[in-house]
Amino acid sequence: MRLTQIELTDFRGISHRTIAFGAGVTVVEGPNEVGKSSVLEAMRLVREYKSSSRHRSIRNVQPVGRDAGPEVAIDMQTGPYTLTMRKRWLVQPITELTVTAPKGESLSGDDAHDRFVQILRETVDMGLLHALEVQQGDSLDQPELAQLPALQTALETSADDFDGYDELLARVESEYTQYFTATGRPVRAVRDARQQLADLAQQYRDLRDRSREMDEAADAHAVCRRLAADTAERVEQARTDVADLTRSSAELHVLQEGLASAEREHESAQQRLGALRDQLQARRELNDELEDLRQQAETQRVEAERLELSQTDAQTHARQTAERVASATTALTDAREQARRCEHELSRRRDHDELTRLGAQLERATASEAQLRAAEAVLRVQHIDDKKLRRLTKLQTEVHVATRMRDAAAAQITATRLGGDAVLLDGISLDAGAAREVAVHDHVRIEVEGVVRVDVAPAAKTSELDADVQHAQSALERALSRDGVATFEDAEHSAELRRTADAERQRAETELRAMLEVDDDVPEAIAELRARVETLRARLHSDDEPREPDEAAELDRTAEPDEAAEPPRRDSADLAVLESRSSDARDRLEDTEHEVALAQQANERARERLTEAATAAVRAAEAYKAALAECERLTARIDNDRQSLGDVALKELVDQAERSLQSAAEGVEQAKRRLQNADAEKIELQAENARRLVQSTTAELEDVRTQRDELQGRLKLLAGEGIYDRLQVVCTDLVTAHEHVARTNRAAQAVSTLRETLLRHRDEAQQRYVAPFRRQIERLGRSVFGRDFAVEVSPTLQIASRTLNGRTIPFDSLSAGAREQLALIGRLACAQLVSSDDGAPVVLDDTLGFADPERLEMLNAVLSQLGGSAQVIVLTCQPRRFARIGGAKQVHLTRAEHWAGR
Secondary structure, eight states: OEEEEEEEEEETTEEEEEEEOOSSEEEEEOOTTSSHHHHHHHHHHHHHOOTTOOOHHHHHTSOTTSOOOOEEEEEEEETTEEEEEEEEOSSSOEEEEEEEESSOEEEEHHHHHHHHHHHHHHHSOHHHHHHTEEOTTOTTSOOOOTTOHHHHHHHHHHOTTOOOOHHHHHHHHHHHTTTBOTTSOBOHHHHHHHHHHHHHHHHHHHHHHHHHHHHHHHHHHHHHHHHHHHHHHHHHHHHHHHHHHHHHHHHHHHHHHHHHHHHHHHHHHHHHHHHHHHHHHHHHHHHHHHHHHHHHHHHHHHHHHHHHHHHHHHHHHHHHHHHHHHHHHHHHHHHHHHHHHHHHHHHHHHHHHHHHHHHHHHHHHHHHHHHHHHHHHHHHHOOOOHHHHHHHHHHHHHHHHHHHHHHHHSEEEEEEOOSSSOEEETTEEOOTTOEEEEEESSOEEEEETTTEEEEEOOOGGGHHHHHHHHHHHHHHHHHHHHHTOSSHHHHHHHHHHHHHHHHHHHHHHHHHHHHHTOSSOHHHHHHHHHHHHHHHHHHHHHHHSOOOHHHHHHHHHHSOHHHHHSOOOTTTSOHHHHHHHHHHHHHHHHHHHHHHHHHHHHHHHHHHHHHHHHHHHHHHHHHHHHHHHHHHHHHHHHHHHHHHSOHHHHHHHHHHHHHHHHHHHHHHHHHHHHHHHTTHHHHHHHHHHHHHHHHHHHHHHHHHHHHHHHHHHHHHHHHHTTHHHHHHHHHHHHHHHHHHHHHHHHHHHHHHHHHHHHHHHHHHHHHHHHHHHHHHHHHHHHHHHOTTOEEEEOTTSOEEEEEETTEEEEGGGSOHHHHHHHHHHHHHHHHHHSOTTTOOOEEEESOOTTOOHHHHHHHHHHHHHHTTTSOEEEEESOGGGGTTOTTOEEEEOOSSTTBOOO
């Protein structure tokens, strides 16, 4: 099969394009998104989809933004056929097939598609067609070649010593499938036979177990019958023993009732004696308690009289301490007022001194601040700093240099006035006998009025020097204008003023920081200083205001004698004297406060003592009253109790109750001896055991009878199943099934062994079958990798490993470039082995992207060689990659050529 031409219309972004292919190698190259991969995709769509299809692959190639259907037309030769296939999808679908050889045919619609597919299947191995097409991004994958009929035919032809076992292997496979599935598992019939054998064996085991169970049930039923008879006999004997022991228990009951009555009488006598003894003891305790209360009442009376005297002493001491506190408090008030006056005078003197110091500091700071503001004002006005002055000086120097160079190159004219006539040089009159020298760098006029006029022009060669002067002068003037000064002298004066102002500003800032002791924020420090001065002035001014008459009189009364006679003038007293007076006043105040505290503490203790004494006296009086009341209550209670029962009568009742208790105790002992002589415990134990024996043997008899009935029913059920007869039938069927399965297993084992032997021989033959393909790969690969190149090819005709320089590396472990090159060589070997009549084009879409230049050049040579026997179509965006393929047809695509955009 060879492609002659492909035509794409409205295919993705392609509006229309036609590409013709050569018989050998055709390289279609162009930039990305120019439509190269669309060629391979169009070939596949024409083969696989009818024009009526709306598959996603078809919709993906429809042009965006246009109501047009993608269209493809392919011209090709395949086998004896020469044809043109044209399809359009989605919009007005069409399918047209035109066959020109070996005889003319024209078909359309589904008939054309079916005939096209029929011709391809008749002339081309479709698997080979797919295997030789390398789509973009799939160049690292090896093709599936083992099942390609065209390649198999070629290898069978080239493998001289290959013997086929197809007919025998087919017969063996047919027989093998009678026993095994494709995965090697037994078929259903074999599995059913084996399962039937297993089921019969299980039935045999189940029936054998049921037969054994039936025998065991019969034996158990006989045992239960005997056990039931023995248990019934034991029940009757136990009931007889219970009747005899019940009669003996009735006699014991009478004796037990006599003992219980004697014990009740004894308990009643004990309770009555206890109550009388308690009553006698309570009366004795009341008498003792009454005597104790009388003694306590006398003690409380003596204590109350003592505490009343102590309360009187505490009242006297409390009055004395209160008078001491009042006297100390008056002295404390006087000391506080004197200390306040001294502190006030001292504070005023300190404020005055602080105001004097801070005022002078503020005055100096204000002056320095004014100097700083004046310097800053100058700096704001004078903008010419040293940097600007250096720049202007440089420009001024350039002007001077240019002027001097111009003057040096210009002609020099010296004019001297000799007579009395006036001589004008450029309009300036010369004095008599005076001479003036002028450089001619511009027009110069010498005139003697009424006599002569001489005009001197500069030489032409000085024009460049004049231009230099003008250029330098213009640069200087622009710089002066930009800096805001008229002349260079003004700039020098401004810079000098700025330097002086900057030095003055730095000096003022240094003085202010040193004076105010701050590093930054000087204005804030001055404001704080000014606020402090104002605060001190306001405080001193408020102290100078006249006091109220009452306050002044109070101060006069509390002042010291010398201070009241001649009060000191403001700020006249020495600071040390004021500090000494203030310290003495504070000491006197502390002593007075200490004295007041001591007096208050003594008064507090006296008041606490008085409170405690009064409380104790009241409590003692109340305790005495309560003791008297309790004595009266207890006396009344004792008198009332004696009126109902005297002490002598109560003692006689106690003696009588003791005698009754002794008599009841003797009756209890006699009843216990009679019951003990009758051996009541033994009779009761035997009677209880006999009753329990009746219960247990009765329950045992019921259980045995129930078990006997269950076994009897089970025997009837097992006998109705016909277990023995069924066991004989299953035993016969089991023998038959075992023989059938054994025969089947022997046959399956024989055919499996034969099949394994044939497959082993086929694999050995297939290795010889793979040899031609491996030799073709190695022949092509040695041109690329070197003379020591070798490969191992698997039975599936895929490269398993590569050997180079003595090192064998599995295919999957090779680099991407080596895998891509080997996969391509495998396809090229396949294309060369298949005859040209059965072959298909090799289509490579952007491959060999991982190859180095040396191997790429050798692969170009291999492709050139392949082009002599097979058609090769290379689609690439890297024209240099395939530029050295000898004899290749080059097709250049551009975006501008028939490109619709997408």
